[in-house]
Amino acid sequence: MKFINFTVVKFSVFLVLGILTSHYFPLSVFSLPFLLIVFFLVFILWIWTRNQLFQQVHFGIAIYFCFFCIGYFSYQMRLPRFQDNHYSNIISEESAALVQLKITQNLKPDKFNFKYFAKVNAVNGEKANGKILLNITKDSLQKKISPDEILLVYAPISEIPQPLNPHQFNYSKYMQSLGVYGQMRISEKKILKSKMGKQTFLGAAQNFRAGIVEKLQKTKLKTDERAIIQALILGEKKDVDKNLYNEYAAAGAVHILAVSGLHVGILFFILTFLLNPLKRWKYGIYLQSAVIVLLLWGFALLSGLSPSVTRAVTMFIFFAMAGIFKRETNSINTLFLSFLTLLVINPLWLFQVGFQLSYLAVFFIVWLQPIFYKVGYSKYRIIRKIWMILSVTICAQIGVLPLTLYYFHQFPGLFLLTNIVILPFLTILMGGGILIVVLASLEILPNWLAESYNFLIEGLNGFIHWVAVQDEFLFKDIHFSALKVLAAYLLIIALALFLKKMNYRRLVVSLLSISAFIAIYIYDEFRTSANQFIVFQKSKQTLIGYKNGTNFTVFKNDSTNNISEEYPIKSFRSANNIENYSEEKIPKIFQYKNKNILVLDSLGIYPKRKSIHTLLLTNSPKVNLNRIIDSLKPKQIVADGSNYFTYVKRWEKTCKLKKLPFCHTAKQGAFSIE
Numbered sequence: 242m243k244f245i246n247f248t249v250v251k252f253s254v255f256l257v258l259g260i261l262t263s264h265y266f267p268l269s270v271f272s273l274p275f276l277l278i279v280f281f282l283v284f285i286l287w288i289w290t291r292n293q294l295f296q297q298v299h300f301g302i303a304i305y306f307c308f309f310c311i312g313y314f315s316y317q318m319r320l321p322r323f324q325d326n327h328y329s330n331i332i333s334e335e336s337a338a339l340v341q342l343k344i345t346q347n348l349k350p351d352k353f354n355f356k357y358f359a360k361v362n363a364v365n366g367e368k369a370n371g372k373i374l375l376n377i378t379k380d381s382l383q384k385k386i387s388p389d390e391i392l393l394v395y396a397p398i399s400e401i402p403q404p405l406n407p408h409q410f411n412y413s414k415y416m417q418s419l420g421v422y423g424q425m426r427i428s429e430k431k432i433l434k435s436k437m438g439k440q441t442f443l444g445a446a447q448n449f450r451a452g453i454v455e456k457l458q459k460t461k462l463k464t465d466e467r468a469i470i471q472a473l474i475l476g477e478k479k480d481v482d483k484n485l486y487n488e489y490a491a492a493g494a495v496h497i498l499a500v501s502g503l504h505v506g507i508l509f510f511i512l513t514f515l516l517n518p519l520k521r522w523k524y525g526i527y528l529q530s531a532v533i534v535l536l537l538w539g540f541a542l543l544s545g546l547s548p549s550v551t552r553a554v555t556m557f558i559f560f561a562m563a564g565i566f567k568r569e570t571n572s573i574n575t576l577f578l579s580f581l582t583l584l585v586i587n588p589l590w591l592f593q594v595g596f597q598l599s600y601l602a603v604f605f606i607v608w609l610q611p612i613f614y615k616v617g618y619s620k621y622r623i624i625r626k627i628w629m630i631l632s633v634t635i636c637a638q639i640g641v642l643p644l645t646l647y648y649f650h651q652f653p654g655l656f657l658l659t660n661i662v663i664l665p666f667l668t669i670l671m672g673g674g675i676l677i678v679v680l681a682s683l684e685i686l687p688n689w690l691a692e693s694y695n696f697l698i699e700g701l702n703g704f705i706h707w708v709a710v711q712d713e714f715l716f717k718d719i720h721f722s723a724l725k726v727l728a729a730y731l732l733i734i735a736l737a738l739f740l741k742k743m744n745y746r747r748l749v750v751s752l753l754s755i756s757a758f759i760a761i762y763i764y765d766e767f768r769t770s771a772n773q774f775i776v777f778q779k780s781k782q783t784l785i786g787y788k789n790g791t792n793f794t795v796f797k798n799d800s801t802n803n804i805s806e807e808y809p810i811k812s813f814r815s816a817n818n819i820e821n822y823s824e825e826k827i828p829k830i831f832q833y834k835n836k837n838i839l840v841l842d843s844l845g846i847y848p849k850r851k852s853i854h855t856l857l858l859t860n861s862p863k864v865n866l867n868r869i870i871d872s873l874k875p876k877q878i879v880a881d882g883s884n885y886f887t888y889v890k891r892w893e894k895t896c897k898l899k900k901l902p903f904c905h906t907a908k909q910g911a912f913s914i915e
Contacts, residue, residue: 249574253581255305259312260588267317316588321422327371328361328398329422337397339365340425342375343438344390347447349479354378357386358421361398373398374416374424377432386435387451389444393434398423405778405910406809408816418592419548446546450475453543456681461691466698472498474674476544485702488709493653494663505537505553506603507668509560512536530561537561543678549595552583556603572607576600594648598641605640606633609737627661634660643729646721650815654714662704670697718811720818722765728758769818774833774914776857776881777809778906783859783883785827785840786813791820796827798842798860809911827859833914839873847873855914858892861885866895877902879912 321327332338341363348356354376361371377386386392401413401424416422454477457467468480478486478498489495496503512533519525519532541554559579560572580600583590590596613632619625638656646652653659673694680686709715735754739747770790777784784804785796795810804810805822814822829846831838836854841847843860849872856875861884870878878896880889880903889905896903904912 249577249581251305252308253577253584255308256312256581256584257591259309259314260316260584260591262309263313263316263588264592267320311585312588315585319420319589321371324370326369327422328364328369328373329371331364331367331369332398335397337395339433340394340396340398342373342392342394342425344375344386344388344392345372345441345443346388347386347451348374350379354426355386358419359392359425362391371423372419372421374401374421376424376426378426378428387437387444388447389438389440391436391438392432394425394427394431395433396425396427396431398425400424403910405906406813407775407911407913408812409809410812418589420589443546446542450477450543453678453682456684457678460677460681460686461688461695462677463695463699465702466695469498469698469702470674470677470694473504473670474543474678476547476550488702488705491653491715492705492708493656493659494705494708497663497667503667504671505540505550505557507671508540509533509537509557511668511672533561534558540675543675548590548593549599552590552596553599555579555583556599573604576603576607594644597644601640601644602637606636609636609639612737612741630661630664631657634664639733643721643726643733646719647723647726650717650719650721650812652716652719653708654716655708655711659705659708663701666697666701670701673697718815718819720765720769720815722761724761725758725765728754728761732758766818772834773817774831774838776879776906776912777813778882778911779809780882780907783827783840783842783881784810785831785857786810787831787833788817788819791818792823793817793819793821794823794825796825798827836914838914839875841869855879857881858888859883861888866892867899870895870899870901875901877904879904880906881912882907 317323321329324330328340340361342359343362344357344359346358348358350356357375357377359373359375361369361373363369401416401421403413404411416424453475454471457471460467462470464480465482465485468478468482468485471477472481481498486495486498489498513529516529516532519529522528537554537557541550544550556576556579559575559582583596610632613636614629617628617632619628634657642652677686677690677694680690732751732754735747735751739751771788772790773786773788775786775788777786783798787794787796793814795804797804803824805814805824813819827840827842829840830848830851831840837852838855838857839847839851839853840857840859841862841864843862845862845864847864847869851873853873853875854877856869856873856878858878858880866878869875878892878901880892886907889907893903893905906912
């Protein structure tokens, strides 16, 4: 095996540690002078030790500390509180302001709003910066808004709300990983003025992609088939039918609908193979690498320069550059060098799921695939090719499995079958798809080619549907905590090292890692076995949950439909390792830990003489709250999402006068008693 430069790996580790430390333990001030002092001391140490045959340990410590500081301060300087001109430091959340925005990216709309990323240029005439999420109501918007368009808007910038139920997807946290810390919700009448701004490269790329989509709509491609090609080549997923998308997810093939490292990797190897004859020339390798780099960036431009594609292209450009310089190196060096470079450019990428999964998949393919390939090596060419696809798929799945279970709580059991069919098929689809996109953009796409591609996509969708309906092979609601993720990766790495070189030391490490995983598994079982009474936040509905160990009962008014797979119950079940689930009708009184919890619904009927600890108001009961408080003397009052806001405001004022704790789940989130 070629030499692995562990220095690059160590630099990457300390950079990541710096970013994580800054994320969880930020300083109160930005210490740029401190970082400059560290650089100066490292430079002095380098001058002092450069002529020594063996470097001093102090120099190594200083270098690692330097990378730790780069990660720490490069992340911290991107936080709004350390940017004087950030809009959050100029205006308050409650007050409206005159804001000049520049649209940077079109997003997938929801049921009610068109969505955009926008850059703040000025607030009330004062220069400002920062990104926001712009929501414009669909009914009000008459004309299409394009990237690079400048809008003058009078409205407040508010925070992106945190989830109101436990274990829900944190959209606010996701937006922060993209550098977005606020949002605007407006109608078109709030837009006072608009004009096209100076065109940016990213804006031009998105407009170019939008133009191609419009031309594809005029071809003979069918709706679903056109949506697949748009997702596969252009990274445009908004036209993919929701049911079709869910089938791809159930089959373990949803990754092909998001242009990422897989697509760029396939394109990289196709281009390398096609341009291999150039190596026969004296300087052919330089020409081959230059053409590959240009074509990869052309593909990134075609897909709108999305972050996932930009990262993947950057990664594979490092592999191309390694080939140019003919360095005696290892693919792991190249991988970590690209990883280090990308995090120096933007440390926020570390917290994006796509970034994590991409690098884990590639790392485990590069590290483990040669071992797996040797195990299944055959003298027959066709068997070798099939085993190569299988080994790549297995290694990638091993690498991303713990993180996938943590984020998505499900595992497609037929992923091997799916990938055996799809990976060779995907190469054909990508090659044909790029050809179709190019011909459609030139408006010379022949009908026979469009119909042939329709046939291929229909075949793919049919296969995906067949795999997706095999419910017995789709394992759902898998509980997998962050501790289990860490223990799982420790176990995978320890076992892989032991299989590569079997000795007593590695055997002990493997056994210890197995013990650690079992211990964490037992701890998780104990941690999730605690009892809990919870009032969920659900608009216009009352949902009450009672968790007793691994048993979970949901109380609701409507006893007809099963809501076990709906929001917010599904994620709560997965996160709390629920084994037994049931639904019942809401009783008038709950008794939990010797506390009486009275549910007061729209009828407003309550017992006159009863010791009540918690009063739960549901479905806007028309009652005199003062009289109820005097009669029942509750210790606290809770109003869920089924009540009118006008009623809730009145109740809140009453509780304030009575000095009683009051919780409104629509404002403060789900109410829990543990």
